Amino acid sequence: MDRSLSRLAVALVVGAMAPLFDSTIVSVALHTLAHDLHAGVDAVQWVSTGYLLAMGVTVPVVGWLQHRLGGRRLWMAALMVFLVGSILCSLAWDVTSLVVFRVVQGVGAGAMMPLLTTLLMQAAGGRDVGRLMAVVSLPTALGPILGPVIGGLVLGAGSWQWLFWVNVPFAVVGLVLARVFIPTDGPTGAGRLDALGLVLLSPAVVGVLFGLSNASRAGGFGRTDVWVPLAAGVALLVLFVLRATRRGSRSLVDLTLLRHRPLAAASLGMFLMGASLYGGMLLLPLSFQELRGADALGAGLLLIPQGVGSLLSRSLAGRLTDRLGARWVAVVGFAVVLLATIPFALADGNTPVWTTSAVLVVRGFGLGAVMIPIMAVGFTGLAKPEMPHASTITRLAQQLGGAFGTAVLAVVLSGAAAGGHPVAAFHEAFWWAIAITALATATALLLPGRRPVESAPPSSVPTAVGATR
Numbered sequence: 001m002d003r004s005l006s007r008l009a010v011a012l013v014v015g016a017m018a019p020l021f022d023s024t025i026v027s028v029a030l031h032t033l034a035h036d037l038h039a040g041v042d043a044v045q046w047v048s049t050g051y052l053l054a055m056g057v058t059v060p061v062v063g064w065l066q067h068r069l070g071g072r073r074l075w076m077a078a079l080m081v082f083l084v085g086s087i088l089c090s091l092a093w094d095v096t097s098l099v100v101f102r103v104v105q106g107v108g109a110g111a112m113m114p115l116l117t118t119l120l121m122q123a124a125g126g127r128d129v130g131r132l133m134a135v136v137s138l139p140t141a142l143g144p145i146l147g148p149v150i151g152g153l154v155l156g157a158g159s160w161q162w163l164f165w166v167n168v169p170f171a172v173v174g175l176v177l178a179r180v181f182i183p184t185d186g187p188t189g190a191g192r193l194d195a196l197g198l199v200l201l202s203p204a205v206v207g208v209l210f211g212l213s214n215a216s217r218a219g220g221f222g223r224t225d226v227w228v229p230l231a232a233g234v235a236l237l238v239l240f241v242l243r244a245t246r247r248g249s250r251s252l253v254d255l256t257l258l259r260h261r262p263l264a265a266a267s268l269g270m271f272l273m274g275a276s277l278y279g280g281m282l283l284l285p286l287s288f289q290e291l292r293g294a295d296a297l298g299a300g301l302l303l304i305p306q307g308v309g310s311l312l313s314r315s316l317a318g319r320l321t322d323r324l325g326a327r328w329v330a331v332v333g334f335a336v337v338l339l340a341t342i343p344f345a346l347a348d349g350n351t352p353v354w355t356t357s358a359v360l361v362v363r364g365f366g367l368g369a370v371m372i373p374i375m376a377v378g379f380t381g382l383a384k385p386e387m388p389h390a391s392t393i394t395r396l397a398q399q400l401g402g403a404f405g406t407a408v409l410a411v412v413l414s415g416a417a418a419g420g421h422p423v424a425a426f427h428e429a430f431w432w433a434i435a436i437t438a439l440a441t442a443t444a445l446l447l448p449g450r451r452p453v454e455s456a457p458p459s460s461v462p463t464a465v466g467a468t469r
Helices: 003-027 030-036 041-069 071-090 095-124 129-136 138-157 167-181 195-214 224-250 255-259 261-292 296-302 304-324 327-345 353-377 384-417 422-446
Strands: none
Touching: 003 041, 003 071, 003 095, 003 129, 003 138, 003 167, 030 041, 041 071, 041 095, 041 195, 041 384, 071 095, 071 167, 095 129, 095 384, 129 138, 129 304, 129 353, 138 296, 138 304, 195 224, 195 384, 224 255, 255 261, 255 384, 261 296, 261 327, 261 353, 261 384, 261 422, 296 304, 296 353, 304 327, 304 353, 327 353, 327 422, 353 422, 384 422
């Protein structure tokens, strides 16, 4: 990896650490927020839900904004929005103001996550994509390790307001590095925004995410606040797909790129990886709390070995992806996750901590190995103007997959727990998680098996993302 590319990767990763740490830090503070803000659990849950929905609204329009403003300018603007949102969150005076300011944060984070991948892939031009994805995945691996610890230490030493000031150093340093190391690119002539596409896609994503997020409550998928927004979201999504496949590159998101096998396979892989990753992140801490009696911070600390395992596999997975291609790296990674989840379907509150920790290291190793090839292979053979579309598609696939996996496993766990046997309930939910991972292992065989070829050179006249003619 040449020096300029390394500097670009460092600049982007440092900035991305702010939103990725933020989500894990805030997750351990919901109980404290409910107590200090004198709010109910349902109201405080919007601190996380509002952030998630704001990201869902923002992601579809990122490609068009990049062409309209330029990648460097958009990245710095998004990071600034996240910084301002973080400061405002620390000044919130009640739960309503905090939710509003979390939405501001979510808008910034929603723009940053797909743009991070796009800028790196465009700069790399198909070179060393595995090692690049190893760098990109660093904040994702560090978040679960350090986030709960930082959150617990901050809450132990001071008030919840300080949780949001943790983002400030990352954001400020990220802005400085972005100004120095991200090349100036400028607008690339995007036309008018595909407004109808935005009206269809953003509410569709919000409806699906909101419906799935409510499925964890009593009543599951039978709740009105689950099936109504879910049905509306799916209907809007179908309309968007029908329209986008006719319009091609003029659509907000060019879904005709899914005819490109690597991107289609990577998108399916991202959906199932999101379901496996986020579903597991629901079950594991809950099992530690329910079966072992750990508090939220203790459960977060018990998950540190999984993050360590993910860190250990990044470099190896990146090199193997560049050398062998994505297929077998992803297949083996998913198989490792599957095998390392089985012990949790057999464990109880008396299982030794050292056994659990060892298994989590292995599970994290598999998750880290899976993430890199799937993230990298979707861009194989794409021209530079097509990459923002690919980033949006894969990011939405991961978000929707994570929401789907979390909802399904929450409903399974809730239904099984109604029988009054918590150990058996968690066993059943973990077997469902294993089944999802088995499906992911099988679909990973669809990924390209050869070493990825370099991306096609960008066309002389870039295609406008989400523009109308």
